[in-house]
Amino acid sequence: LTANTALEYYGALSGLSISEIRQHRPSLLESVGxxxxxxxxxxxxxxxxxxRLGLAQAMIHKPQLIVLDxxxxxVDPVGRREIREILQRLxxxxxSIFLNSHLLQEIxxxxxxxxxxxxxQCLLTGTVKELKAALKDSAVLLQLRGEESAVRKATEHLSGMTMRTVAADAFEVEARISSQSELDQLIDRLRADKIxxxxxxxxEQTLEEVFMNIVGADRR
Known part of the structure; x- marks a missing residue:
């Protein structure tokens, strides 16, 4: 089985004649590399x-809607980028492309x-920007200087807190903040502790973080 014969087979299943398939096939193969x-x-x-051959098979009869799983x-990173570019051109x-994937970065x-x-069950729909805005919490990144014990004590209560040492007295803290008032209170405490x-x-939240937040809440 070659790409040529595969496209002839799938084109015939879509009701195309051999002449129609062979006329469309070169440009189709070119488009998918x-x-x-x-x-x-x-x-x-x-x-x-x-x-890529699967994409060509899905496109052989020039559908308006393309469903991809x-x-x-x-596929390796180079191949993923090439397929993304094909989808963007389409x-x-x-x-219209209906795409199912667990690779949320690709989505x-x-x-x-x-x-x-x-x-x-459909838990949430919208543009990527709208889905990110649906999260109640925001990820906040803080660059702090002070005694390690003081920094840790002032931030350890924060949701999802991670702390990384940048220098002897410099730290990078990331945490989830639910409101502006919570952030204001944190800043006041840091200043009071002379940090x-x-x-x-x-x-900005990633789509994966949105997914884990929404699905995690649904499972609780």
């Missing part, structure tokens, strides 16, 4: 090449609308 490998046996293809599963050309990079599912505050910054 398989031009020049169409006569090679599929059994010798890498995982990334098989995934884990299109970058098992979307720019007017195709964040590709999708303009996201639905979070858990055990068959220098060099920087306070909010870190």
């Amino acid at each position: 398989l031009r020049g490998r169409e006569k090679d046996r599929v059994s010798g293809y890498s995982k990334g090449m098989l995934q 884990e299109p970058t599963d098992g 979307a720019a050309a007017g195709h 964040e990079l590709v999708c303009d609308s996201v639905a979070i599912l858990n055990h068959g 220098s505050i060099w920087q306070v910054a909010r870190r």
Whole structure:
């Protein structure tokens, strides 16, 4: 089985004639990066090449809606980027793409609308920006200077607190803050404990953090 014969088979299943398939096939293989490998046996293809062939099979009959399940599963970073670029070109050309994936970083990079599912139930929908805004807590990054014991005591109560030593008396603390008043109280305490505050910054949440927060709350 070669890419050529695979596309002929799947094209026929979609009701296309051989002449229609052969007319469309070269540009299709070019679009997924398989031009020049169409006569090679599929059994010798890498995982990334098989995934690209799967994309070509899904596109053979020029559908308006393309449904894909884990299109970058098992693909190396270079292959994942190539597949992302293919999907972005398809979307720019007017195709609607329904993408299922557990690789949330890929979803964040590709999708303009996201639905979070858990055990068959839809928990949240929206754009990536809207989903990130749905989190009640914000990740805050603080650059602090002072005695390690004092810094640790002042911040150990914070949700999700992690502390990293940058220098002898310099520390980077990250934590989840639920409100501006909680942040104000933290800053007041740090100042009262004579801990220098060099920087306070909010870190944008990743889609994975949104997912874990929403799904974790649903399981509790």
